[in-house]
Amino acid sequence: AQSVTQLDSQVPVFEEAPVELRCNYSSSVSVYLFWYVQYPNQGLQLLLKYLSGSTLVESINGFEAEFNKSQTSFHLRKPSVHISDTAEYFCAVSDQSSNTGKLIFGQGTTLQVKP
Amino acid sequence: GAGVSQSPSNKVTEKGKDVELRCDPISGHTALYWYRQSLGQGLEFLIYFQGNSAPDKSGLPSDRFSAERTGGSVSTLTIQRTQQEDSAVYLCASSLVAGDMYEQYFGPGTRLTVT
Numbered sequence: 033a034q035s036v037t038q039l040d041s042q043v044p045v046f047e048e049a050p051v052e053l054r055c056n057y058s059s060s061v062s063v064y065l066f067w068y069v070q071y072p073n074q075g076l077q078l079l080l081k082y083l084s085g086s087t088l089v090e091s092i093n094g095f096e097a098e099f100n101k102s103q104t105s106f107h108l109r110k111p112s113v114h115i116s117d118t119a120e121y122f123c124a125v126s127d128q129s130s131n132t133g134k135l136i137f138g139q140g141t142t143l144q145v146k147p
Numbered sequence: 148g149a150g151v152s153q154s155p156s157n158k159v160t161e162k163g164k165d166v167e168l169r170c171d172p173i174s175g176h177t178a179l180y181w182y183r184q185s186l187g188q189g190l191e192f193l194i195y196f197q198g199n200s201a202p203d204k205s206g207l208p209s210d211r212f213s214a215e216r217t218g219g220s221v222s223t224l225t226i227q228r229t230q231q232e233d234s235a236v237y238l239c240a241s242s243l244v245a246g247d248m249y250e251q252y253f254g255p256g257t258r259l260t261v262t
Contacts, residue, residue, distance in 0.1 A: 064247045075151075076238065076253040083247060122190060126247045132203060133178060133245045137190035 034059040034125050036138035044144045047115055053108040053141045055097075055123030063125040065106040066135065067097055071119045079121070082106065093117075118145045149173065151254035153239050159260045160229055168224045168257045172241030179222050180242075180251060181214060185235035193237075196222065197245035229261045 039054040057063060067079040080091040087099040097108045106123060120142050124135040152171045160166050172179050181193040192206040196216045207213070211230075216222040226233055236258050240251040 075255045078250050131246045139189040
C-alpha cells in the first residue's frame with residue numbers, strides 16, 4: 033500500500049518570494065509521482081509528473097519538483113510566486129506495477145500568496 | 148472541446164436516503180475514475196473503470212456504495228442509505244486509457260451534504 037504525506041496544510045507567502053511545498057511518500061513498490069493543483073472554484077488539474085528519466089521535472093508556469101528516491105520525497109518549488117498561484121496543491125502517487133492510473137493523494141497544501 | 152461534466156453540482160439529502168451522482172467523461176476516453184474529497188480524509192480513490200473490463204472497486208468505503216458505467220461512457224455513483232460521514236465532494240475523472248502515462252481530466256465535482 034502507498035501513502036502520501038504533505039507536511040504543511042497551509043503555506044502563506046508574499047508575492048515574488050520563493051516557496052517549497054513538501055511531499056513525502058511511503059510505498060513498498062516503485063511509484064510514479066504527481067502534483068495536481070486546484071484553483072479557487074475550479075477542478076483539479078495536473079501540474080507536473082515524474083514517470084522516469086530526469087528526476088527534476090518542470091511545469092509550464094515555473095514550478096518544478098525533484099524526485100528524491102532515498103528520501104522518498106517529491107517537493108514542489110517555485111523561485112518567485114505570483115498572486116495567481118494561490119490554490120490548493122495535491123501530491124499524489126500511483127503504483128508503477130499496476131499501471132492503472134489509480135492515484136493516492138496527500139491531504140493537500142493551501143498556498144496563499146499575499147501582495 | 149467539452150470537459151468532464153458532473154451532475155448535480157450540489158445535492159442535499161436526508162440521512163437514510165439514496166442518492167445518484169452522474170459523470171459524463173470526455174468523449175473517447177475509455178478510463179473513468181471516481182474520487183471523494185472530504186475534510187477528514189482528503190482525496191480518496193473510490194473506483195475506476197477501463198473499457199469493458201471489470202471495475203476496480205477497491206476504494207469503495209462500504210457496500211452502500213456502488214457504481215456502474217453504461218455503454219462505456221456515462222457513469223453513475225450510487226450511495227444507498229446515506230450517512231452524515233458520506234458528506235463530501237465527489238470527483239470524477241477520465242483519461243484516454245487507464246494508465247499512469249495518460250493524464251486524468253477532472254470534473255467540477257458534486258458536493259453532497261447529508262443532513
